Amino acid sequence: MFKTKYAKRVFEALEARLSHETEFLQAVHEVLLSVEPVLESDPKYEKNAILERMVDPDRQISFRVTWVDDAGQVQTNRGYRFEFNGAIGPYKGGLRFHPSVNPSIIKFLGFEQVFKNALTGLWLGGGKGGSDFDSRGKSDGEVMRFCQAFMNELYRHIGANTDVPAGDIGVGGREIGFLYGQYRKLTNEFTGVLTGKGLGYGGSLARTEATGYGLCYYTAEAMRQLSNDDFTDKTVVISGSGNVAIFAAEKAAELGGKVVAMSDSGGYVYDPDGIHLGLIKEIKLEKRGRILEYIKNRKNAQYVADKKVWEIPCDIALPCATQNDIGVDEAHKLIKNGVKVVAEGANMPTTPKAIDLFRESGVIFCPAKAANAGGVAVSGLEMAQNSMRVAWSFDEVDAKLQIIMKNIVEQSLTTAAKYNLGNDLAGGANISAFERVADAMIAQGVS
Ligand code: NDP
Ligand code: 2IT
Numbered sequence: 001m002f003k004t005k006y007a008k009r010v011f012e013a014l015e016a017r018l019s020h021e022t023e024f025l026q027a028v029h030e031v032l033l034s035v036e037p038v039l040e041s042d043p044k045y046e047k048n049a050i051l052e053r054m055v056d057p058d059r060q061i062s063f064r065v066t067w068v069d070d071a072g073q074v075q076t077n078r079g080y081r082f083e084f085n086g087a088i089g090p091y092k093g094g095l096r097f098h099p100s101v102n103p104s105i106i107k108f109l110g111f112e113q114v115f116k117n118a119l120t121g122l123w124l125g126g127g128k129g130g131s132d133f134d135s136r137g138k139s140d141g142e143v144m145r146f147c148q149a150f151m152n153e154l155y156r157h158i159g160a161n162t163d164v165p166a167g168d169i170g171v172g173g174r175e176i177g178f179l180y181g182q183y184r185k186l187t188n189e190f191t192g193v194l195t196g197k198g199l200g201y202g203g204s205l206a207r208t209e210a211t212g213y214g215l216c217y218y219t220a221e222a223m224r225q226l227s228n229d230d231f232t233d234k235t236v237v238i239s240g241s242g243n244v245a246i247f248a249a250e251k252a253a254e255l256g257g258k259v260v261a262m263s264d265s266g267g268y269v270y271d272p273d274g275i276h277l278g279l280i281k282e283i284k285l286e287k288r289g290r291i292l293e294y295i296k297n298r299k300n301a302q303y304v305a306d307k308k309v310w311e312i313p314c315d316i317a318l319p320c321a322t323q324n325d326i327g328v329d330e331a332h333k334l335i336k337n338g339v340k341v342v343a344e345g346a347n348m349p350t351t352p353k354a355i356d357l358f359r360e361s362g363v364i365f366c367p368a369k370a371a372n373a374g375g376v377a378v379s380g381l382e383m384a385q386n387s388m389r390v391a392w393s394f395d396e397v398d399a400k401l402q403i404i405m406k407n408i409v410e411q412s413l414t415t416a417a418k419y420n421l422g423n424d425l426a427g428g429a430n431i432s433a434f435e436r437v438a439d440a441m442i443a444q445g446v447s
Helices: 005-017 022-034 036-041 050-054 103-119 140-154 173-187 207-227 243-254 277-286 291-297 328-336 352-360 374-388 394-418 425-443
Strands: 059-068 074-085 091-097 126-131 163-166 235-239 258-264 267-270 302-305 316-319 341-343 364-366
Touching (some): 005 036, 005 050, 022 036, 022 103, 022 352, 022 425, 059 140, 074 103, 074 163, 091 173, 091 374, 103 126, 103 374, 103 394, 103 425, 126 140, 126 163, 140 173, 207 243, 207 316, 207 364, 207 374, 207 394, 235 243, 243 258, 243 277, 243 316, 258 277, 258 291, 267 291, 277 291, 291 302, 352 364, 364 425, 394 425
Parallel strands (some): 091 126, 091 163, 235 258, 235 316, 316 341, 341 364
Antiparallel strands (some): 059 074, 074 126, 258 267, 267 302
């Protein structure tokens, strides 16, 4: 329930206009509720219509993508790039290729990205894009032709100082390569217009690992500050087995945790001996296969189809797949099994009611905007390297990533204390990001 008339009015107007955009409304509701103490503290936010401007993207680009499949059949998809807020830097955020993509999904991701990017302390605005294209079962040639067709429209809207896309679900190194090649062909320019590029053509070391590693750095710091604890001997369960999940698993194990379960959209694998990450990488990254293949070579492992991984007892839960993955039922199971920390690698993987349950039960809750900011942070470092035409070493980038993640925890806790929110990492993150973006908007006048 809103306490301020201002947040209530803005949310109700948005709800009346966009009632079908449920994911977007969910993301906005969570932020508006948590910035109410700031709104109450200073009338300048309402006077400058900051909320109205923040919940409405600067620009929504939507386009048709037409390409030819291997059978010679012409195919069409919808492409999107929503440039949400550019107050503190070029629009920045990933591209998601998944059949579930629609304007509500792109908007919720773009809205979250604005705050996440502000938390990194770098000069990055927020945006998001993607398509309802399903790369599953497509040949490399089909993926390439789709990416080229997607870029045939996107290129006119983006630029190293304008809008810098990257990967997200369904968009990894292969897709970024095809997209970059087409951008270069169309513009005859070699610039840092995309991040997550290959290491041989302008990519940054540690970008592939950054989101998962950053998630664990953030989680370790939050545990250290809030419970004087760490990953050592903790049982870790992770949803997903894509880019974020795999490198979260790698770092969690390196920090002393034991990862016992991972999943994909078909089901999960449980391995009481600890997940063999080399095998997961081979199946998911090299062969683009299904996680059920894991049990072929692991004698004690089990595959459970069509079930979520959250029924496996754990100390640390890392949702790294997709939105609304942990609802009330899953939260109850996790709490009953003694979970101590839930840290979001995916964007908005926990429903609002599930978050409330974790808070009430004293579980340390690490919110996505803060905990998964390591990916975009290293994207920001890739942009910096591209501008300087230099390449930093893995250790240099990784050291900067660790500092950024620790700073986000610190800044969130300081802000939470300032507004009497106790150890609320989510409230502290939302407020500090809001203040940074809002103050930049006010300083730049009405636009
Ligand atoms: P990938 O495409 O590499 O992996 C996605 C994983 O999630 C796969 O295991 C996939 O399973 C699973 N998954 C996707 N959609 C669903 C669904 N609807 N139901 C169940 N499982 C699903 O994506 P990323 O690892 O890059 O992204 C994962 C999450 O992390 C997303 O929420 C993304 O927004 C977020 N994120 C990503 C960042 C990055 O740098 N890549 C940065 C910050 C956040 P399957 O193969 O069966 O589809
Ligand atoms: O959700 C995210 O932060 C990403 N998908 C990464 C964005 C980026 O620009 O690196």
